[in-house]
Amino acid sequence: MNLRSFFIPLLAASYVAAHGYVQKVFIDGTEYTGPLVGSGSTDGITREISTQDPIKGATNPDLTCGPGALAASKVADANPGSSISFLWTGASGSPWPHNVGPMMTYLTNCGEQSCADYNPNGTEWFKIEEAGRLDNGTWAQAALLNGVPAEVTLPSNLAAGNYIIRHEIIALQNGQAEGGAEFYASCTQLKVGGSGTGTPPSSDLVQLPGAYSDTDPGILVDVYSNTKASYTFPGPPVVDLGGSGSSSSDPSSASASSADSNTASTPSTTPTRNHSPSSVPASSTASESDSQGSCKLTLPTGALAKRETRPRHVSRIMRGLDFSFLQALMH
Structure with missing residues (x-):
């Protein structure tokens, strides 16, 4: 042998x-550390998920905010034009393991209530960003292997309000087979200020799940057969709110300052996890400013600092x- x-x-x-999750979010240079996977923690601005495993199937209810997502107890301040970066990492703090497939970003409006109290099950989303294959044949996602966060810019005319920002990766190393695509979704809670007036037209609103199918050309696709081929993004087009949109991954890492001073009240009841799109504590409040498949190995060229996560797979x-x-x- x-x-x-x-x-x-x-x-x-x-x-x-074990694949991966969003370890940190940076908003205009301020760093927010996310909860450990499977910890049941609601502290912070990013919704905790129950497993780092990929979501399988374009109609899976976990597609909304990730597997068994729990509402976070805090929200973070942002403004139209704010820079928001998502640091994806692999299991136990290892680098993100995938490098082919798109990254997309969506927003949903939580209405008058804080997003800490909002259940996005069945809500409508609009796309503000998409990043796919680059001119040289590589993918924007590949920068994550080197510890580079995926950077998004909020639309410059975005209306003030309470929003959940949803960052999504579709890993396509097995996309040549129906059901082989791997979905990763993460939701972070915002309160957007400013004087913007832009709202999405109804034609650009979609439900997640509901916007994709497993046979969409951007999901059922062999990304290795022609590395120069144009890529068709699944879902709606990037919305036009009458201002500038957003961008793909920035080649430079986001700078950070501590957000430890942010405070928020904790939910008065213990949140119950389920595998509908998101579980919300029965009475949570927040202060402002505060199916699995096999994979092809992609070895990283850089490394992130190790961080213990649960479960270890x-x-x-x-x-x-x-x-x-x-x-x-x-x-």
Whole structure:
């Protein structure tokens, strides 16, 4: 048996087994650390998810805000034109493991209530950004492997109000097979100020799930057969609110300042997790400013600082093996 051909796929499977989540969000340079996966924590501005595994199927109810998402207890201040960056990371603080497929960003308006009290199940969303294949044939998503956050700019004429911003990655390394696409969604709660007046036309509003199907040309697609081919984004077009839109990943990492001073009241009841699009505490308040598939391995060229996350998906057997002999096999 060729030991090299046996062990390398084994290591690849363990590397991507847990996939990833949004570890931090940066809003105009202020850093907000997200909750640990599966912790049940509602502290912060980003909705906690129950697992780092991908969402499978374009009609999966977890597509709204991620698997078993829980409403966060805080909201963050933003303004039209604010820069918002999402730092995606892999399991246990490892780099994000995928590099092919689009990234898209949506907003939904929570109405008069704080988004900490809002359940987005069945609500309508509008797209403010999409980033796909670059002119050189690579994907904007690939920058995440090097620890570069995905940067989005809020529309410059966005009307003031309470919004959930939803950042989404569709990993397409298995997109050549129906149902092979992997969806990752993360929701962060905002209060947008300013004097903007822009609201989306009804024709640009969609439900999530509901905007995609597993046979859409941007979801059922072999991204390796022609790396220069144009890509068709799923979902609605990027909305035009009468101001400037948003951009794809910035090649430079977002600067950050501490947001630890933000305070918010905690929910008066213990939130209950379910796998509808999002679970909301029965009485939460917030202060302002405050199915799995196999993967092809993509080794990162950079690394993020390690951070313990729950659950850890590498088995005891894999952790106990000594792979030092592989170095010799590779030569």
